[in-house]
Amino acid sequence: MGEFGRGHLRIGRLGTQHTMTNAAVSGSVPRCVSARKGRGTMGSSRKLMVATLVGLLTLVVAATFVTGCGESQSTTTTGAPSSSTETTSAQSTETSGAPSGELPADAPELLIGVDASLSSFLAPFGAYQTWAQQAAVDDRNAAGGIVVDGKAHRVKLVIYDDKSDGNVAATNVDTLITKDKVVAVLGPIVPTVGNPAALAAERRGIPYLQTGNPLEVFREVTEWQWAFTFFVQLVDGSDTVFASVDEVKAQTNGRVALCVDNSPDGPGQLAGWKAMAEKYGWEAVEMPAFPMGTTDFGSLISSLKSANCDFVCVMADTPDLIALRKQMDAAGYKPKILQFARGAQVQQFADALGSLADGVMHFSYWSPDLPYPGAAELGKRYQESVGQSIGQIVGPEYAAAQILMDAIAKAGTTDPAAIRDAIAATDGTYVCGPVKFAEDHTSVMPSLQFQWQGGKAVIVWTKDVANGSLLFPLP
Amino acid sequence: MPSGDALASALISGLGMGGLFALTALGLSLVFGVMRLINLAHGEFMVLGGYVAFFLGRELGADPLLAAVAAALVVAGVAYPIQRSLLSPVMSRGAGAPLLITFGVSVVLQNLFILFFYPEVRSLRAGYAQANFEVLGVTVPWIYLISLAVGVVVLGVVHLAITRTTFGKSLRASAEDPAAAAVLGVNVRAVHALTYAAAAAAAAVGGVLVGIMFSFSPTSGTTWLITGFAVVVLGGAGSIKGTLIGGLALGVIESLGAAFVGDGWRAFIGYVIFLIVLSVRPQGLFGRKGSY
Numbered sequence: 233m234g235e236f237g238r239g240h241l242r243i244g245r246l247g248t249q250h251t252m253t254n255a256a257v258s259g260s261v262p263r264c265v266s267a268r269k270g271r272g273t274m275g276s277s278r279k280l281m282v283a284t285l286v287g288l289l290t291l292v293v294a295a296t297f298v299t300g301c302g303e304s305q306s307t308t309t310t311g312a313p314s315s316s317t318e319t320t321s322a323q324s325t326e327t328s329g330a331p332s333g334e335l336p337a338d339a340p341e342l343l344i345g346v347d348a349s350l351s352s353f354l355a356p357f358g359a360y361q362t363w364a365q366q367a368a369v370d371d372r373n374a375a376g377g378i379v380v381d382g383k384a385h386r387v388k389l390v391i392y393d394d395k396s397d398g399n400v401a402a403t404n405v406d407t408l409i410t411k412d413k414v415v416a417v418l419g420p421i422v423p424t425v426g427n428p429a430a431l432a433a434e435r436r437g438i439p440y441l442q443t444g445n446p447l448e449v450f451r452e453v454t455e456w457q458w459a460f461t462f463f464v465q466l467v468d469g470s471d472t473v474f475a476s477v478d479e480v481k482a483q484t485n486g487r488v489a490l491c492v493d494n495s496p497d498g499p500g501q502l503a504g505w506k507a508m509a510e511k512y513g514w515e516a517v518e519m520p521a522f523p524m525g526t527t528d529f530g531s532l533i534s535s536l537k538s539a540n541c542d543f544v545c546v547m548a549d550t551p552d553l554i555a556l557r558k559q560m561d562a563a564g565y566k567p568k569i570l571q572f573a574r575g576a577q578v579q580q581f582a583d584a585l586g587s588l589a590d591g592v593m594h595f596s597y598w599s600p601d602l603p604y605p606g607a608a609e610l611g612k613r614y615q616e617s618v619g620q621s622i623g624q625i626v627g628p629e630y631a632a633a634q635i636l637m638d639a640i641a642k643a644g645t646t647d648p649a650a651i652r653d654a655i656a657a658t659d660g661t662y663v664c665g666p667v668k669f670a671e672d673h674t675s676v677m678p679s680l681q682f683q684w685q686g687g688k689a690v691i692v693w694t695k696d697v698a699n700g701s702l703l704f705p706l707p
Numbered sequence: 708m709p710s711g712d713a714l715a716s717a718l719i720s721g722l723g724m725g726g727l728f729a730l731t732a733l734g735l736s737l738v739f740g741v742m743r744l745i746n747l748a749h750g751e752f753m754v755l756g757g758y759v760a761f762f763l764g765r766e767l768g769a770d771p772l773l774a775a776v777a778a779a780l781v782v783a784g785v786a787y788p789i790q791r792s793l794l795s796p797v798m799s800r801g802a803g804a805p806l807l808i809t810f811g812v813s814v815v816l817q818n819l820f821i822l823f824f825y826p827e828v829r830s831l832r833a834g835y836a837q838a839n840f841e842v843l844g845v846t847v848p849w850i851y852l853i854s855l856a857v858g859v860v861v862l863g864v865v866h867l868a869i870t871r872t873t874f875g876k877s878l879r880a881s882a883e884d885p886a887a888a889a890v891l892g893v894n895v896r897a898v899h900a901l902t903y904a905a906a907a908a909a910a911a912v913g914g915v916l917v918g919i920m921f922s923f924s925p926t927s928g929t930t931w932l933i934t935g936f937a938v939v940v941l942g943g944a945g946s947i948k949g950t951l952i953g954g955l956a957l958g959v960i961e962s963l964g965a966a967f968v969g970d971g972w973r974a975f976i977g978y979v980i981f982l983i984v985l986s987v988r989p990q991g992l993f994g995r996k997g998s999y
Contacts, residue, residue, distance in 0.1 A: 356826065520969040520970065521971055522969075522970035522971055523970065523971055523973070523974060525930060526970055526973070527920075527921050528720055528724050528961070528962060528973070529970065530716055530717055530720035530721075530965070530966075531713075531717060531962070531965035531966050531969065531970045531973070532970050534709070534712075534716055534717070534966065538710075538713075550828045550922075551828050551921065551922045551924065554828060554830050554921065554922040555920070555921040555922060558830075558836060558920065558921070559848070561837040562836065562837045562838070562848035562849070562850055562851075563716070563839065563846050578827075578828075580827040580828050580829070581828075583829075584828060584829060584830035584922055585830065585832075588837065620825060620827075
């Protein structure tokens with residue numbers, strides 16, 4: 233192989249003496265060539281160009297509308313399900329106080345504010361949140377709405393997009409309260425946007441409820457007066473990793489390898505795993521952090537082989553974990569227990585790997601398979617409505633709207649303090665499980681361990697809600 | 708100091724990755740060499756190739772490597788009208804306009820992928836992707852050999868096409884001196900369009916291999932575009948030999964570097980070597996002085 237023009241293979245130009253402008257490369261000269269071929273060629277080329285441009289622009293506009301990117305404010309139901317009298321609503325065991333029967337067409341509206349991350353990197357969560365909360369509202373309206381001050385009201389969500397930005401989230405909540413006059417706010421998930429939004433509601437003295445915010449993080453912010461959250465505790469998540477395999481520990485060499493990527497939550501996850509490994513009597517071997525987006529895990533796999541650990545815990549994003557699992561198998565490396573955090577929770581992980589996903593464990597907190605009222609129906613409804621696998625946050629987000637509407641109904645008024653006190657008094661089993669707020673305004677959701685078996689996420693821990701047995705060792 | 712086995716494994720994976728790097732960079736090198744255009748939509752052509760193979764596999768049960776042929780044809784079929792209708796008319800207006808158009812095409816394709824295929828991570832399943840064999844106690848994954856072989860074969864075919872065919876002569880003439888080529892009857896505009904389509908086809912094959920070895924999503928093309936740039940610049944823009952050697956060098960350097968100091972330093976080491984080479988030979992390993 234060599235260069236062009238010298239009997240070799242080179243595609244570039246020979247040298248500076250031949251250097252030409254771009255115009256010469258493909259502008260004036262090719263035009264002359266084309267001109268020799270007549271007007272027809274130029275005409276058809278122009279038509280083709282116009283047609284392609286129009287087509288591309290149409291597709292861009294369509295894509296923008298469908299994906300909802302860039303929507304900064306909406307009072308419509310972004311990504312929401314259509315109301316259907318055939319769908320079964322997920323009922324809670326709380327006494328809702330809601331009226332029965334249909335709402336009159338002229339029923340007054342009761343506005344609930346929603347801040348959600350509908351664009352940028354948290355957008356998938358925002359889509360789940362708004363779908364679930366709109367589904368809960370549709371169900372409530374189909375059941376007669378909420379009686380406030382003796383009159384049935386139609387619940388309406390006012391949805392703002394925080395663009396995955398905490399500052400925008402806080403501004404949105406301010407706007408929802410001061411301009412839209414909502415009676416309460418449902419917040420976004422993830423602390424980086426959830427906490428600023430909660431603080432904004434706190435400053436304005438308006439009831440605020442969110443999920444998807446680890447309780448330890450939420451508790452550290454302030455002594456909450458108006459904001460509530462229900463979710464898992466990070467410490468419980470790490471505990472389940474080791475508790476779920478405690479009964480098979482005797483069949484291993486008692487060594488666990490801990491690997492995390494270099495994401496911001498990597499050190500915290502590593503510390504949690506190390507503490508729990510010690511608690512459950514595992515000898516922990518810490519691996520160097522690897523970069524997010526790693527494609528070749530050859531070096532890590534060699535290190536894992538050398539470490540001789542029967543139990544391997546890795547935290548990374550979905551594409552990285554898919555690549556790692558493939559390469560582990562290609563390299564003939566198979567520990568007895570494989571725990572993949574963060575990226576293995578989604579169905580696409582199992583879909584991408586097929587049988588290679590079997591036996592891989594992961595932490596989670598909700599599934600339609602949980603034995604809670606309405607969980608299975610919600611999963612089926614999401615599948616039929618959206619056509620994709622359900623996200624684990626859908627159940628808690630549906631419950632958040634349920635809890636808030638139950639509280640408003642119990643309060644029977646839009647007085648913020650009365651609604652807040654009703655939220656604080658919540659004590660029932662919802663689609664996400666039992667919810668009862670402690671004095672610090674948090675309610676703990678159970679942390680669970682799932683294992684991929686035959687393309688399905690089977691609950692293997694905790695035992696009280698498990699719907700399958702632990703597959704051991706890794707097939 | 709890593710063991711001998713670990714070093715051998717790193718070398719094998721580095722060569723496999725290098726073959727993939729070279730393959731994914733080939734299209735960039737072709738387009739830049741012939742059209743002096745940086746094709747920012749290159750990564751999306753790779754991803755499109757992955758999707759074609761994915762759906763052929765799911766609907767027809769086609770093996771990913773066989774589906775790569777169809778993917779190459781489909782992606783070339785998409786790229787050709789884009790070049791003729793969008794790029795060709797503005798090639799005379801400086802480097803900025805065509806560059807922006809390829810950026811626009813990249814954004815449009817990413818949005819279309821999200822619209823039609825959802826922002827999910829996909830992967831191509833093949834039994835040989837996980838198969839391995841042992842040589843002197845070192846486990847050798849088949850997929851690395853396949854990746855290296857496909858890379859070398861595709862680059863070899865392109866080499867033959869350029870050196871042994873009439874189209875190759877036209878391509879070389881268009882690259883060397885478009886004005887003279889046009890005077891001699893070469894349809895430079897058609898050559899550019901076919902080159903763009905061929906580059907997209909090569910990208911599609913690379914995208915299929917990425918799907919087999921790793922995974923892909925609507926936005927994953929950008930990562931491979933950046934790697935491709937590094938390979939092209941390292942090897943020397945417009946040089947097939949440079950692309951192959953540049954790809955293999957980057958793959959092996961990164962892999963051996965990771966074996967010595969850990970995966971966290973993989974990219975760092977690769978790009979430090981890359982910068983050192985460029986400081987000594989700004990035109991790349993096999994480029995000519997003044998080509999930039």
